[in-house]
Amino acid sequence: MTNLAEDLKAPNLPGVPVRGGANSPEDRRRTHRSSRRERNKRTTDVVVYGVLAVLVVALLVPFIWMLSSSLKENNQVLTVPIQWIPSEFLWSNYTDIWTRIPMMGYLQNSLYLAVIITCLQVLTGSLAAYGFAKVRFPGRDVLFLAYIGTIAVPWQAYMVPQYIMMQQLGLTNSFNALILLQAFGAFGVFLMRQYYMTIPDELCEAARIDGLSEYGIWARVILPLSKPALASLALLTFVNTWNDYMGPFIYLTSNRLWTVQLGLRSFVGQFDAEYAMIMTGSVISVIPILIIFLIGQRYFIQGIATSGMKG
Amino acid sequence: MTTETLSPETRTPAPAVHSRGNRKQARRNTLIGWTFILPNFLGFLAFTLIPVLAAFALSFMEWTSFSAPRWVGLANFQRMVQSDTFWVALRNTMVYALGHVPLTMALALVLALLLNRKLKGIGFFRVAIFFPYITSLVAVAVVWNMLFSPDSGPINQLLHAIGIAEAPGWTSSSDWAMPAVIITSVWRDMGYYMILYLAGLQAIPTELYEAAEVDGASPWQRFWNVTLPSLRPTTFFVVVMLTVSSFKVFDLIVVMTNGGPGRSTTVLSQLIYQEGIGEGKFGYSSAISLVLFLIVLTVTVLQFKLQQRRER
Numbered sequence: 001m002t003n004l005a006e007d008l009k010a011p012n013l014p015g016v017p018v019r020g021g022a023n024s025p026e027d028r029r030r031t032h033r034s035s036r037r038e039r040n041k042r043t044t045d046v047v048v049y050g051v052l053a054v055l056v057v058a059l060l061v062p063f064i065w066m067l068s069s070s071l072k073e074n075n076q077v078l079t080v081p082i083q084w085i086p087s088e089f090l091w092s093n094y095t096d097i098w099t100r101i102p103m104m105g106y107l108q109n110s111l112y113l114a115v116i117i118t119c120l121q122v123l124t125g126s127l128a129a130y131g132f133a134k135v136r137f138p139g140r141d142v143l144f145l146a147y148i149g150t151i152a153v154p155w156q157a158y159m160v161p162q163y164i165m166m167q168q169l170g171l172t173n174s175f176n177a178l179i180l181l182q183a184f185g186a187f188g189v190f191l192m193r194q195y196y197m198t199i200p201d202e203l204c205e206a207a208r209i210d211g212l213s214e215y216g217i218w219a220r221v222i223l224p225l226s227k228p229a230l231a232s233l234a235l236l237t238f239v240n241t242w243n244d245y246m247g248p249f250i251y252l253t254s255n256r257l258w259t260v261q262l263g264l265r266s267f268v269g270q271f272d273a274e275y276a277m278i279m280t281g282s283v284i285s286v287i288p289i290l291i292i293f294l295i296g297q298r299y300f301i302q303g304i305a306t307s308g309m310k311g
Numbered sequence: 312m313t314t315e316t317l318s319p320e321t322r323t324p325a326p327a328v329h330s331r332g333n334r335k336q337a338r339r340n341t342l343i344g345w346t347f348i349l350p351n352f353l354g355f356l357a358f359t360l361i362p363v364l365a366a367f368a369l370s371f372m373e374w375t376s377f378s379a380p381r382w383v384g385l386a387n388f389q390r391m392v393q394s395d396t397f398w399v400a401l402r403n404t405m406v407y408a409l410g411h412v413p414l415t416m417a418l419a420l421v422l423a424l425l426l427n428r429k430l431k432g433i434g435f436f437r438v439a440i441f442f443p444y445i446t447s448l449v450a451v452a453v454v455w456n457m458l459f460s461p462d463s464g465p466i467n468q469l470l471h472a473i474g475i476a477e478a479p480g481w482t483s484s485s486d487w488a489m490p491a492v493i494i495t496s497v498w499r500d501m502g503y504y505m506i507l508y509l510a511g512l513q514a515i516p517t518e519l520y521e522a523a524e525v526d527g528a529s530p531w532q533r534f535w536n537v538t539l540p541s542l543r544p545t546t547f548f549v550v551v552m553l554t555v556s557s558f559k560v561f562d563l564i565v566v567m568t569n570g571g572p573g574r575s576t577t578v579l580s581q582l583i584y585q586e587g588i589g590e591g592k593f594g595y596s597s598a599i600s601l602v603l604f605l606i607v608l609t610v611t612v613l614q615f616k617l618q619q620r621r622e623r
Binding site for chain 1: 337340341343344345346347348350351352353354355357358359360361362363365366369422425426428430436437438439440441442443445446447448449450451453454455457458460462463464465468498503506507509510555558559561562565566579580583584587588593596597600601603604607608611
């Protein structure tokens with residue numbers, strides 16, 4: 001497991017000096033250590049480990065319970081006393097769910113939306129960010145303020161005009177409505193621009209002298225340097241789209257278009273006593289996110305720590 | 312918001328406007344700049360900027376799915392202040408914010424303080440605590456609804472075990488549904504704010520702690536006199552973000568309680584949805600949207616002002 005302390009710092013470019021080092025008090029204590037302190041520190045460490053372990057287990061109880069319930073019979077889920085480990089592991093829940101509800105279709109729909117929206121957002125966002133960060137032209141800063149301004153407006157405040165618009169365009173009950181609404185977000189532009197501002201202009205200048213066009217500079221100089229930011233944006237967008245409930249809830253009415261979130265919610269509404277199967281569905285809906293998160297966790301944390309916002 | 316101002320030194324040097332060649336260069340730059348921005352801007356203009364502006368205009372119009380739009384001035388707002396449901400939703404939203412903001416902030420800070428040390432495997436703990444934040448909301452709501460189950464749910468079993476005979480009915484009781492929603496949302500969000508606090512803690516210069524230690528400050532004094540004051544910008548940011556997000560609470564409520572039982576957890580966002588998309592009252596729902604926007608704006612501006620005064 002990587003140490004996340006490293007990841008919390010602003011992303012650094014190769015060759016650009018790093019400001020400050022790790023700043024925890026423990027760090028500097030080590031410089032003039034005395035054996036008594038060292039012993040004290042070790043005792044504190046053990047206590048801290050103990051506290052943290054208890055805390056993390058307590059905070060993860062809902063997940064543990066979800067996993068354990070997904071392997072039970074329905075009537076074993078809400079028992080007194082709680083059965084943490086199923087008396088018999090009912091793996092068949094994980095094979096039955098595919099026929100009970102069109103889970104595969106839901107997963108495909110979610111994946112389709114998340115991939116298309118993420119690709120468009122990353123592409124258009126990084127292009128626009130280059131325009132805002134590295135090209136100077138009249139009206140640019142006003143335009144950027146308009147972008148920032150809309151981030152501050154709650155999405156719920158303009159969902160009704162958006163809906164009317166989609167209705168007029170005849171796009172309700174289609175994936176296109178969600179793609180159009182979510183692929184051009186101001187947040188992606190903002191995140192990428194903040195990163196591009198940290199790339200020295202001299203690099204672009206040098207590339208210009210070497211005869212690269214602005215598009216060439218974007219593609220060959222800036223993009224390779226901004227891989228961490230691109231990864232942050234891609235992962236955040238993917239997870240947001242995968243987890244989105246309100247968008248699909250408003251726009252997708254036919255069952256064949258439903259995403260995992262909608263399918264799961266409707267299953268709960270229809271068969272609210274099938275506790276075990278509901279938990280199985282929940283586990284399946286979370287697994288893709290867990291995998292993506294474990295692969296790219298440092299980019300999530302970086303994206304949040306540097307931009308301070310999400311969605 | 313974290314909008315850093317466009318400082319002059321980060322801009323590319325402005326070309327002198329005297330020679331014709333430079334003017335040509337400026338025009339070329341404009342063209343190039345726009346080609347970069349355009350693909351995103353078209354989508355942004357059509358599906359964000361125009362709807363935002365339309366929402367303002369719509370709140371002064373009468374427009375339903377059955378009638379043509381008509382200018383009615385403040386009529387929507389008059390109807391709104393006379394509507395009982397509006398005040399219930401506003402009150403519920405505020406109750407949610409009053410529970411969610413301080414609890415999430417306090418827990419996020421405690422977690423960040425615990426996790427801000429160099430220990431082997433500390434990354435695992437941070438990741439584990441952050442994970443609920445990116446777990447799908449439906450799964451979170453479904454699991455917590457079962458945990459809160461009044462008769463034999465794990466939470467009430469725990470409460471019985473520690474001697475509370477009359478355990479609350481949680482999501483099936485109109486008094487306890489909101490606390491249940493708040494607990495769930497605090498659990499979900501605290502990992503995210505913990506990350507912000509961790510970033511803040513790591514930006515505190517070590518010299519401050521050194522100086523405090525030389526002065527003989529106890530750990531507790533160091534916390535009160537060094538850590539907390541140094542975290543003030545982070546805390547400010549966290550409070551603004553938390554308050555704004557509390558007023559926007561929507562999907563968690565829709566999935567967990569759908570506003571019920573009765574109207575006990577109906578919030579503003581939900582009202583906008585019900586009136587606007589559910590019943591097609593476009594104008595009236597936009598008036599509620601404007602109120603939501605103004606609240607969010609006021610909170611942000613107010614806290615900015617407070618922060619500025621404290622810094623002086």
